[in-house]
Amino acid sequence: MSHTVRDKKMLLTRLKKIQGQSTALEKMLNSDHECADVLQQLAAIRGAVNGMMMQVIEGHLTDHVVKEPEEAQREADLGVVLQVIKSYLK
Amino acid sequence: MSHTVRDKKMLLTRLKKIQGQSTALEKMLNSDHECADVLQQLAAIRGAVNGMMMQVIEGHLTDHVVKEPEEAQREADLGVVLQVIKSYLK
Amino acid sequence: MSHTVRDKKMLLTRLKKIQGQSTALEKMLNSDHECADVLQQLAAIRGAVNGMMMQVIEGHLTDHVVKEPEEAQREADLGVVLQVIKSYLK
Amino acid sequence: MSHTVRDKKMLLTRLKKIQGQSTALEKMLNSDHECADVLQQLAAIRGAVNGMMMQVIEGHLTDHVVKEPEEAQREADLGVVLQVIKSYLK
Numbered sequence: 001m002s003h004t005v006r007d008k009k010m011l012l013t014r015l016k017k018i019q020g021q022s023t024a025l026e027k028m029l030n031s032d033h034e035c036a037d038v039l040q041q042l043a044a045i046r047g048a049v050n051g052m053m054m055q056v057i058e059g060h061l062t063d064h065v066v067k068e069p070e071e072a073q074r075e076a077d078l079g080v081v082l083q084v085i086k087s088y089l090k
Numbered sequence: 091m092s093h094t095v096r097d098k099k100m101l102l103t104r105l106k107k108i109q110g111q112s113t114a115l116e117k118m119l120n121s122d123h124e125c126a127d128v129l130q131q132l133a134a135i136r137g138a139v140n141g142m143m144m145q146v147i148e149g150h151l152t153d154h155v156v157k158e159p160e161e162a163q164r165e166a167d168l169g170v171v172l173q174v175i176k177s178y179l180k
Numbered sequence: 181m182s183h184t185v186r187d188k189k190m191l192l193t194r195l196k197k198i199q200g201q202s203t204a205l206e207k208m209l210n211s212d213h214e215c216a217d218v219l220q221q222l223a224a225i226r227g228a229v230n231g232m233m234m235q236v237i238e239g240h241l242t243d244h245v246v247k248e249p250e251e252a253q254r255e256a257d258l259g260v261v262l263q264v265i266k267s268y269l270k
Numbered sequence: 271m272s273h274t275v276r277d278k279k280m281l282l283t284r285l286k287k288i289q290g291q292s293t294a295l296e297k298m299l300n301s302d303h304e305c306a307d308v309l310q311q312l313a314a315i316r317g318a319v320n321g322m323m324m325q326v327i328e329g330h331l332t333d334h335v336v337k338e339p340e341e342a343q344r345e346a347d348l349g350v351v352l353q354v355i356k357s358y359l360k
Binding site (some may be wrong): 002005015019021022026049056057 | 092093094095101102105108109112113114115118119120123125126128130132133135136140141142143146147149150154170171174178
């Protein structure tokens with residue numbers, strides 16, 4: 001079973017949080033607000049997205065690389081995650 | 091008029107995109123999927139959030155610092171944005 | 181006086197630290213070492229560079245934007261720093 | 271042979287570049303300069319450090335996780351790199 005299936009409940013809970021934060025930001029923009037609050041809300045969404053990303057990266061490296069018995073498959077599965085990690089290290 | 095009010099339409103369009111990407115990720119998690127696709131979708135959401143953040147930072151620095159005639163107010167308004175920029179430079 | 185001239189001593193102290201960390205990394209690579217230590221040393225250098233960058237960004241925004249009496253000059257000086265901030269928000 | 275030993279020449283070349291950029295920044299700070307140039311030089315150093323970090327992370331994941339036959343050792347070696355990746359995803 002893939003980690004994103006096994007961890008589906010946790011991932012959906014994280015996603016619900018991001019969706020809730022986005023809805024709150026939408027309400028904020030549609031009513032009187034301080035732009036400092038918009039900045040803060042966006043920073044909260046960014047933090048939640050990064051947290052979810054880290055969980056998926058860690059799950060992928062653990063399930064599809066560490067626990068994968070075949071070296072060739074480990075190598076292929078590592079390639080998937082390296083692109084995402086590179087995008088953070090630009 | 092604050093930049094987040096003036097740019098409300100553009101900001102809501104960006105937010106709609108983030109909400110759409112999140113809904114697509116939710117569907118993905120609730121159906122058969124490749125975890126590589128989950129990683130890619132999260133990276134897309136992250137990019138959209140960063141793009142929206144940059145627009146708000148730029149709008150804030152332009153409207154509340156560059157165009158603000160009072161130096162003391164410029165200084166106060168800079169402080170709001172510095173905290174967010176610092177969070178990116180950790 | 182520009183902030184990087186006024187803060188020269190502090191900036192050179194930060195830079196000396198980065199140069200010292202780099203020299204330590206060089207010695208590490210030229211002798212027996214654990215690659216975990218190489219990772220840690222690079223993370224320390226990265227943190228020091230980000231810290232120095234934040235000091236220069238803050239000094240630039242304060243001296244050349246907040247304290248600049250001419251709006252047109254404030255706008256031009258903001259442009260210099262926006263490019264760097266954008267590179268962190270990709 | 272560890273990847274940081276095998277790739278020693280490449281890693282030292284990257285480090286020499288970072289050291290050269292730091293020396294150039296030192297000269298810049300000790301002479302007349304534009305603070306925009308200081309920002310640009312720091313951004314170049316940051317890029318070089320991130321590039322070196324990515325090479326070490328990729329080498330570590332490949333040599334100590336993908337090519338490691340023992341699952342328990344793969345798991346331990348993954349832990350080393352996860353901390354560094356997390357620092358980028360904050």
